[in-house]
Amino acid sequence: MSTLPDELVHPEWNGLYLDRDYSRGIAHTTMQTAESWAVQLHFKSMGDNSTGSGFFLNIPDLKDYELILTAAHNLIDPSGKKVECLEIDDRYQNKLEFGDKDCWWCPEYPTSQKPEHDYAAIRVKRSESVRGFGFSMRLGEGDHLSETVGVTGYRNIEPRQPSTSMGSVVVCFGSAHELVEYRATTEQGISGSAVWMGFNGVPTAIAIHNRRPQSKKGGSRGSRLTPKVLREVFQWLGVGKYEVKLQAQAFAGMFLPANMPQPPPRGLYLNFSSTYSSARVRLGDGSAFDVLPAQAAAQSAKVLYSLSYQGKWVLFDPIRQEVVLQDSISDRCLFFMDASSSRGLRIVVQIPGKTESQDQKYQLRLQGEMIYDFGDDDDLESSEVSLIKYPSKNTPVSKV
Numbered sequence: 001m002s003t004l005p006d007e008l009v010h011p012e013w014n015g016l017y018l019d020r021d022y023s024r025g026i027a028h029t030t031m032q033t034a035e036s037w038a039v040q041l042h043f044k045s046m047g048d049n050s051t052g053s054g055f056f057l058n059i060p061d062l063k064d065y066e067l068i069l070t071a072a073h074n075l076i077d078p079s080g081k082k083v084e085c086l087e088i089d090d091r092y093q094n095k096l097e098f099g100d101k102d103c104w105w106c107p108e109y110p111t112s113q114k115p116e117h118d119y120a121a122i123r124v125k126r127s128e129s130v131r132g133f134g135f136s137m138r139l140g141e142g143d144h145l146s147e148t149v150g151v152t153g154y155r156n157i158e159p160r161q162p163s164t165s166m167g168s169v170v171v172c173f174g175s176a177h178e179l180v181e182y183r184a185t186t187e188q189g190i191s192g193s194a195v196w197m198g199f200n201g202v203p204t205a206i207a208i209h210n211r212r213p214q215s216k217k218g219g220s221r222g223s224r225l226t227p228k229v230l231r232e233v234f235q236w237l238g239v240g241k242y243e244v245k246l247q248a249q250a251f252a253g254m255f256l257p258a259n260m261p262q263p264p265p266r267g268l269y270l271n272f273s274s275t276y277s278s279a280r281v282r283l284g285d286g287s288a289f290d291v292l293p294a295q296a297a298a299q300s301a302k303v304l305y306s307l308s309y310q311g312k313w314v315l316f317d318p319i320r321q322e323v324v325l326q327d328s329i330s331d332r333c334l335f336f337m338d339a340s341s342s343r344g345l346r347i348v349v350q351i352p353g354k355t356e357s358q359d360q361k362y363q364l365r366l367q368g369e370m371i372y373d374f375g376d377d378d379d380l381e382s383s384e385v386s387l388i389k390y391p392s393k394n395t396p397v398s399k400v
Contacts (some may be wrong), residue, residue: 026198029298031164034196034203036091037132037298038162040154041074041192043083050074053153053162054088054122055194056132057205060301061239061293065123066132068096069225069233070192071210072109072120080110088122091162097125104236106229116178118210119223120192121233133194133205134298137306137329140206140226143177145169145197151184151209151220153193170219178226180207181219187212195222202298227329231292231308241291246270248281248366249344268368271381272309272325279314279323281366283380289314294334304334316349318362318387338363338390348390361390 026034041052054070068088077083086103088096105120139145152164167183182195186209195207207222214221223229234240248268269286272279279287287309294306307314312325313333326333331352338346347364367384374380 026201026203029202034133034150034298035152035162035164037203038091038152038154038193039068039096040089040160040162041070041086042089043074043086045077045083046079050083051154051156051189052191053189053193053209055152055192055205058130058132058134058296058298058300059237059239059293060130060296060303062123062126062237064126065102065237066126066128067233067237068122068124069194069205069208070120070122071208071223072105072118073113073210074192075103075105075120075122076110078113080113088124094127096127098122104233106232115211115221116174116223119208119229121236123237130299130301132298133196133203134199134296134300135205135225135230136199136295137225137227137230137292138295138331139197139199139204140224140230141177141328143172145172145180145206147197149182149184149195149197149206150203151182151186151190151193151195153190153209155187156189167219172224176226176228178224178228179221180224181221183219186220200297202300204298227292227294227308231290234292240293243288244291245286245288246347246366247286247344248368264368264372268366268371270323270364270366270385273381277324278383279385280381281368281371281384283368283371285379294329302336304336306333306335316347316362316364316387318349318351318360321386323364323385323387335364346390349387362387363390363392 037056039054041054043050052070052074054068057067057069059067075083090096102123106117109117148166148168150164150166152162154160154162165185170181172180191210193209194205195209196203196205205225207224209222211221213219246269264283266284269282270279271282271286290308292306292308293303295304306329312327313329315324315326315332335347335349338348349362351360353359365386365388370382370384371380
């Protein structure tokens with residue numbers, strides 16, 4: 001057994017694979033395209049005419065609407081009341097359609113007015129098929145971002161067109177590193193702008209700009225798009241699935257062992273317990289998970305999801321053939337859903353290769369041969385959770 005501290009043990013020594021080193025920059029789009037995703041807000045705050053900025057975030061699962069993120073102080077005035085006469089223009093001066101019920105802000109902001117609560121969302125009628133900055137929950141965690149970021153919004157200059165200021169990240173701070181400071185130039189009217197970085201070749205939002213520098217030598221500040229923030233927005237939108245259980249489903253033509261002509265009537269479920277460190281198959285009931293969009297690239301309809309359980313993230317490890325929980329989200333927590341079967345879906349994970357074309361794909365499999373030998377009377381468990389090569393015709397789909 002190794003006597004080295006965990007932080008000195010390389011992941012590959014334990015059979016784990018590393019997260020892909022995503023390419024930086026915006027090789028797959030242009031700055032002009034990124035700036036077209038900025039919007040301008042016009043409103044009255046405590047009787048005075050004001051302006052602010054916002055930006056589209058690409059949420060492919062939101063079919064009839066588009067999502068705009070902005071600072072909460074663009075929707076809530078200093079007295080804690082909702083601003084009046086709110087209008088939103090896109091880059092082409094088109095008025096965007098929304099109603100009173102289409103606005104949401106962090107519930108704590110009206111009373112706290114703190115920067116860590118200064119984020120909000122607006123749902124507008126969809127007018128384009130795919131637009132908006134990408135997002136990644138992975139970029140919302142941790143205490144370190146070493147990249148140059150852009151702040152894209154509307155400055156107080158004529159003509160009123162979106163522009164971008166670039167600068168380096170200074171520090172991630174706050175009790176949960178939920179705030180970020182950066183050297184990009186900002187000014188009044190640009191609050192609510194996207195703070196973004198190049199991630200896998202496309203502009204990816206990492207924060208919402210909401211505060212100017214506290215001192216001449218300080219940087220501007222924003223609220224990071226942490227998993228907590230994104231989860232709150234997704235729940236308001238009705239995006240994702242919450243408190244669901246994963247049940248194995250057989251399908252026509254699937255080979256089943258002789259002792260198991262059909263899955264047990266009470267069902268086989270994915271389950272975590274305090275007794276075992278990895279997930280197991282349980283008869284009759286299972287753990288309740290949140291299925292959340294965890295990553296989507298700008299201008300892409302593809303979504304990668306993650307499973308959340310009791311504040312932790314489900315990690316799929318095809319090398320060790322186990323499914324475990326971990327505190328932070330990583331590439332090994334991401335999967336896409338193959339919904340080609342009418343009875344359910346397949347959870348498919350990828351092991352990153354040196355290039356995306358060299359990725360290996362695996363799908364989650366739940367079996368119950370050991371359970372079936374004991375009948376259908378007790379709440380039995382087995383270790384028959386595995387990850388096999390995808391695609392495979394002999395893998396039960398999961399019913400969510």
